Structure formats: C-alpha cells, structure tokens
Amino acid sequence: MHADVPARAGALLTIDLTALQQNYRRLAEQAAPARCAAVVKADAYGLGLDQVGPALAEAGANTFFVALPEEGMRLRSVLPDVTVYVLSGYFPGAEADYAEYQLRPVLNSLGDIERYRQAVENHPVPAGLHLDTGMSRLGLSRTEWLALQERPELIQGLDLRLHMSHLACAEDQDHPMNNEQLERYRQIQAFLPEIPASLANSSGLFLGPDYSFQLARPGVALYGANPTPGQPTPMQPVVRLSARILQVREIDSGESVGYGATYTADTPRRVATIAAGYADGLHRALSNTGRAWMEGYELPFLGRVSMDLITLDASNLPPALAQAGRSVDLLGPDQNVDSLAEQAGTIPYEILTNLGLRYHRQYLDHTT
Numbered sequence: 001m002h003a004d005v006p007a008r009a010g011a012l013l014t015i016d017l018t019a020l021q022q023n024y025r026r027l028a029e030q031a032a033p034a035r036c037a038a039v040v041k042a043d044a045y046g047l048g049l050d051q052v053g054p055a056l057a058e059a060g061a062n063t064f065f066v067a068l069p070e071e072g073m074r075l076r077s078v079l080p081d082v083t084v085y086v087l088s089g090y091f092p093g094a095e096a097d098y099a100e101y102q103l104r105p106v107l108n109s110l111g112d113i114e115r116y117r118q119a120v121e122n123h124p125v126p127a128g129l130h131l132d133t134g135m136s137r138l139g140l141s142r143t144e145w146l147a148l149q150e151r152p153e154l155i156q157g158l159d160l161r162l163h164m165s166h167l168a169c170a171e172d173q174d175h176p177m178n179n180e181q182l183e184r185y186r187q188i189q190a191f192l193p194e195i196p197a198s199l200a201n202s203s204g205l206f207l208g209p210d211y212s213f214q215l216a217r218p219g220v221a222l223y224g225a226n227p228t229p230g231q232p233t234p235m236q237p238v239v240r241l242s243a244r245i246l247q248v249r250e251i252d253s254g255e256s257v258g259y260g261a262t263y264t265a266d267t268p269r270r271v272a273t274i275a276a277g278y279a280d281g282l283h284r285a286l287s288n289t290g291r292a293w294m295e296g297y298e299l300p301f302l303g304r305v306s307m308d309l310i311t312l313d314a315s316n317l318p319p320a321l322a323q324a325g326r327s328v329d330l331l332g333p334d335q336n337v338d339s340l341a342e343q344a345g346t347i348p349y350e351i352l353t354n355l356g357l358r359y360h361r362q363y364l365d366h367t368t
C-alpha cells in the first residue's frame with residue numbers, strides 16, 4: 001500500500017478502506033449474533049467521514065454513532081438510508097434538525113426525555129436512551145434511573161429503539177469494573193427488555209459474548225488500533241503516514257539539534273530533517289523519544305519536535321537511503337498507531353483524531 005509523497009506535499013497519509021472493511025467484518029463476526037454498528041464521531045476518528053462512512057456501509061454497517069448533530073448531518077449527506085444516533089444528546093433548539101435529518105438523539109437525562117416527549121410530536125424521530133453504569137459522564141445517573149423505575153410512564157409511548165451504557169475499563173480485561181458494569185446493565189436490561197441493548201465498545205467486544213447484547217459499538221478498532229492491548233492485535237492497519245526528507249546533514253560531536261538545544265551529539269551523527277511536525281498531530285511529547293522508519297531501519301527523533309519539522313538520527317541509515325526527497329514512515333509496516341501512541345505517552349485515539357489536515361490524503365479501496 002505504499003506510494004511516494006507527492007511533489008508538492010510534505011507528507012502522505014494513506015487510508016486503506018479495504019483494511020477498514022476487513023476490520024468491520026472481523027468485529028461483526030466477533031459481535032455475532034449481536035449486530036455491529038460503527039462509531040464515526042470526530043470525522044471517523046480523523047480518517048474522513050465522507051470516505052469512511054460509505055466504505056463501512058458497503059461492508060455491511062447500517063447503524064452509525066456520531067457525537068454531534070452536525071456530524072450526523074454530514075453523515076446523512078453521504079448515507080441517506082442508514083440509522084444514525086447522536087451520542088451527545090438532544091440539543092435544545094436543534095429538534096427540527098434531528099427530525100429533518102433523521103438523527104436519533106441518545107437521551108442522556110430525565111430532562112432530555114421530557115424535552116423529547118414535548119418536541120417529538122412536531123419533530124418526529126426515534127431515540128435512544130443512555131444509562132450510566134460507571135462513567136459519571138453522560139447518561140441517566142443512578143438516581144435518575146431509580147426515579148425512572150418508579151415512574152415508567154416517563155418513557156411510556158416514546159419511540160425508543162435502543163438503550164445503552166458505556167464501559168470505563170474495557171481495554172483492561174481483568175479490571176473488576178467490567179463485571180460490575182455488566183451486572184448493573186443487566187438489571188437495566190431486565191427492566192426494559194423490549195428495547196434493544198448495547199454495551200460494548202471495541203475492547204468490550206473482546207470481553208466475552210455476555211457483553212455484546214443486541215448491538216456492539218466499536219470505533220477505534222475499525223481504524224486499526226488494538227482492542228486487546230498486551231495481546232496480538234486482531235485488526236489490520238488502516239493508516240500509513242510517510243513524510244519527505246527535506247535535508248540531510250552531518251553534525252560533529254558537541255553540536256546540538258533543535259529548539260532548546262535539548263539534544264547534543266556525543267559522537268558525529270547524520271541528521272535527517274522531515275516535513276512534518278506538531279502542527280500535523282505529531283505531538284511535541286515525541287521530542288527525543290519518537291521513532292520513524294525506512295525500509296526496516298529505525299530513525300530515532302533527535303531534539304524537539306517543531307511545528308513543521310522533525311529531526312531524525314539517520315546515522316545508521318545506508319548513505320544511499322539517507323537522501324533528501326526520500327520518505328520515512330511514522331506509521332507503517334514497522335510501526336503501528338499503538339506504538340506511536342505509546343512513544344507519545346498517549347492512546348491511539350488521540351494519535352488518530354489529531355492526524356493533520358495538511359497531509360496529502362490518499363484513499364485506497366478495492367478499485368485502486
């Protein structure tokens with residue numbers, strides 16, 4: 001899946017839609033007999049909603065989750081017929097948009113439920129219901145849930161097509177929170193047995209069949225991150241990121257590299273400067289700790305990451321490869337998004353959603 005960085009660009013981001021579709025099918029198999037939705041919030045985790053949405057629909061996804069109504073409106077413009085849920089709720093004043101674009105609000109509080117009851121007559125659209133079981137973030141609190149159990153008429157007659165909760169610690173398979181949340185959610189399901197239930201995100205899908213209920217909601221694993229950290233990844237890599245070498249220079253022992261002179265050479269070194277930096281989502285936290293790759297050779301980051309530039313130690317690279325105009329991989333066969341995230345002290349979600357807007361983007365599918 002490799003191509004050269006185009007002549008006018010600093011870096012090339014290649015997004016493999018076929019790998020994305022394979023990942024969807026793999027997760028759908030894992031979820032079965034539950035159905036498998038796709039979470040495409042934040043521009044499909046930075047990979048491009050307009051391309052990712054249709055590719056997932058082609059692979060069989062027919063239920064999508066976004067965070068915001070505007071994201072849903074954009075998804076609707078490329079996918080007129082799929083089911084779309086808006087996780088962040090039912091925004092006051094936007095009721096007509098939910099109905100016009102058929103965006104199902106996920107109701108997150110008793111207040112949301114009440115407002116939905118009042119608005120839905122004039123602005124008809126089905127809805128979902130989020131019940132908090134341990135995140136303390138969105139969804140009906142425990143107190144609200146108890147109130148709802150005492151007054152089930154609050155949701156009587158409403159067109160609720162889904163209820164859901166969200167796991168706090170699913171990527172840690174041994175965390176006791178997983179089972180605690182499962183038990184709480186089972187009680188909810190027992191009270192609302194008619195409504196399809198959904199609990200598992202990407203990692204939740206790998207906690208066992210009990211977690212899948214009727215609908216799974218994977219996001220990050222679709223895009224190639226490992227949902228089972230510490231174990232071999234079941235996912236295909238979806239992104240490759242290659243950056244052009246702008247200059248190569250030799251420095252003497254004692255010379256420093258970059259802002260703040262945070263790296264000083266202890267022996268003569270060869271430095272390759274590439275056309276990507278923190279403005280492209282390569283976090284400044286990668287300074288002196290990140291790595292790039294070329295044909296199996298590792299090139300450690302030297303000094304600080306700049307806005308548009310990163311300096312690499314190319315001392316071990318054969319001189320024929322250490323040339324301006326060649327490209328190095330930040331993400332590719334030698335380094336996946338999980339590894340780069342670890343080097344940056346963050347999670348793959350943040351690497352993906354920060355992928356720069358000025359990368360030249362190339363989408364690969366079965367027709368290319």
Ligand SMILES: *Cc1c(COP(=O)(O)O)cnc(C)c1O
Nearest residue numbers: 039166201202217218219220221
């Ligand atoms: C983002 C999100 C997901 C997807 O989570 P991943 O860990 O990316 O699979 C599922 N459900 C909710 C409520 C979310 O906010």
